[in-house]
Amino acid sequence: MQIDLIALKITAEIETIKEIIALMAIWKPDLTSRRGPKYLQIVEALSDDIAAGILTFGDRLPPHRELAYQLSLSPNTTGRAYAEAVNRALIRGEVGRGTFVRGPATEAPALESGTLQRPANGPIDLSRNLPLPGLAGEKLASTCIELGRSGNLAALADYQTEADLHRHTAAAMLWLKRHGVASTAEETVITAGAQHGILCALMALCEPGDVLLTEQLTYQPLKAMAARLGLKIAAIASDSQGPCPEDIDRLCRQRRVRALYLTPTLHTPTGRTMPQERREAIATLLNAHGVHLIEDDVFGLFHPGRQQPIARLAPELTISITSTSKYLAPGLRVGFVRAPARLAGAIRGAVNLSCWMTPPLNTEIVARWIGDGTADELVARQLSAASGRQALARQILGEHAPRDRAAGLHLWLDLPDGWSADQFCVRAAGRNVLVTGGEAFAIIPSAGKTSIRICLSHEADAARLETGLSVLRHILDAGPRQAPLVL
Template sequence: MAIWLPDLTGKRGPKYLQIVEALADDIKSGRLSYGAKLPPHRELAYQLDVSPNTTSRAYSEAVERALIRGEVGRGTFVRGPSTIRETGDDGGLTRKRTGPIDLSRNLPLPGLAGSKLAQACAVLGQSQTLSALADYQTESDSGRVADACIEWLRRHGVRSESDRIVISSGAQHGVFAALTALTRPGDLLLTEALTYAPVKAMAARLSLKIAPVAIDEDGVRPDELDRICSERSVKALYITPTLQTPTGRTMKAERRRALSSIARRHDILLIEDDVFGLLHRDRHEPVAMLAPERTIYITSASKCLAPGLRVGLVCAPTRMVNPIRNAVNLTCWMPPPLMTEIFAQWIQDGTSEQLTEMQIKTAHKRQQIAQHILGGYIPEVTHGLHFWLTLPDGWSADQFTLEASDGGVKVTNGTAFAVAAQSAPNAIRICLSHEADESRLKAGLEKLRAILDEGPGNAQLIL
């Protein structure tokens, strides 16, 4: 069969997008059938007389649009209705047992959560108040849920009363509700130079200005934060001090105190995202306890208990609680009562401690696996479900990400987390827990090791 070559006649825009549009057209017209094998991106680059980075970026975009898929050791194929039947897997976010190895999604392992959920549902099925969970509720309707929220925060090191807590549908929703409630269009939101990617989208949606603060091994640099706050009118700083997204670093106690002091001096809000907090056994005191009068503290059940348990907690100073609660009501009216009831039950019966301990042990074991396979390429990390790989000289993050994709391994380009794209580092984030099968995790890490050992010069050869 002749190699597929896209017809770029009349196509406009960046070259990589022209290739994607031509690919979509050929699939729609039937020129490319479902399951058809595409040429390696390096070979396509040679045929089109473009750089390998261009074709790699095109393939990556086509994967995101669900036009194509990669299979380890086999190549890249056109996706279609037959894809699910061929792989024997579900669609969506199901943990696939075949196809590309996914080290890009920062989700905890479901682990024992399924069996625990079955038990929880059995208990709820015998409850005399089950019908209430199908009705509208307010946060005052369940004292048991309020007690569970207080206990969950206590385990994170946050002391609070129920009237300072707002329940959201996960931490991401909590962050969005807080920004919706406490900022106005044109306000300046600061974040770590590398930050949780959805926060950038939130800022754009709310018409906020967003600017990065330089970071080092300990997180946000106090001198840079102080300088920016002295030169500009800053509304808030969003941070993830424990197991930071995406670097996996944890801010030391002294740095937390310094940031709290600067925030107080310049009268800015602090939004502390602590979804990974419980996964760090030696966690430091939350910023919320150092500057409680100005810190909106956010965590959730998803990273420690089960990713599908969409219960987030927002703990805020009293004066901010009603605006945040109103923002939650505006965006979803209320978190699903069934979710919050299961959350409360798991806190009460000890299930939450079992599931959290399982995630901690899994994270430690998988970090050890990564250390064994990737060796000196990565920092020594023992906590958390992800880590940051700074690429050796000669690599670009775009090139490496797409080389990995060609090899059937998905990772996340560091550019996705950079507030200032022009200063994005040549690095990638690797997640260790989305792949339920440990052998697939090892295979993915070994593939990354092989690419690193080959080096960027060899990777660019036209084969």
């Protein structure tokens, strides 16, 4: 009997040693010729090895702590690498089993009836700030039937200019008016969504080397746009009400500032809405320094008590940007810009240079919806659904939820003491929930290190959202010193 127990113990130890040896032999990236942050070097090596066939679907990767030991790195670095690889859909973690290379054949997102194509399984994605899916599908079907009967499809399939389709401009003016911005036909420009509108505004206003002001935390693509256009970004200090006027004044006195980019209502990423007094103070500074404002108002309709846009206070210096994507149908890619008449021509030129024109068929659909009341219905449904998800999030997160007014499609969470955003994102990814760390929105390195953004609308299934939020609540309750889940 004693001999049998000893034999079992020896066998178990041998199996443990075999497992350790096997894990060490699974995969070890070669980082010798790579540059950049170590965690991204690991992700790039992983991606390259998958592309080369060195790693294939279902291959198991070493736990991130074991990989850290092999590479003489900190577990935080390898944990961050695995979290980023999950974000890029390169790998998946299975609780109690390990981390595996993902395969498109069995893990492609499912197309569910009446919704946009979004994952119905796999990691719960709370990292993408997209509108709720599926609300426009039935309306789009009937509109397409009407268009087929109209006899006007040939014109909509041909090249057009804004002068050819006056009703599109009229619809754009109505949408801008809904956002509190008065516009004439001469001042109105149609773009392929708000992001395109921002790019065109920057192209129209700025030359390489110009200074662009924005908040320390800002819309992610703005940094890439500025870099492509050769602009210098300067970060404005902010407080609970928004960008600090005294810091804008200081920067305008010290540097030759060309433009300022702001989202006054439901700011990306913090969700903060600027009070009227702060808007007035910023408008005063714009007029004093002759600096142009790019006012992004894509979330404005989600806020029931929103203040008047800054464009109303400084119309000759403000380019107003709105979009239908967050309310009607993101796939149509239709946005509207109001610019002072002296700048509108340059913005039209930027549209022509970048994509020639917004597809007339898409704009026709949006214009019909704005004119016949369909847009009103879709906006009401989107706002109602967003409000319900905000309530659900705050109920589940409890005392961890932000204390500001619930509105919009996302939450900005300042983490409790002891957490870093990277640490939290890795912990959440280990539980198959994806969120975005605040540093992704940061203009300066110190911003966003202890905050995360939680998006409520990308997941089509409310049950998956509820599960994801419950996981986040559990992680917050457990605290940062809990031993991290080994992938």
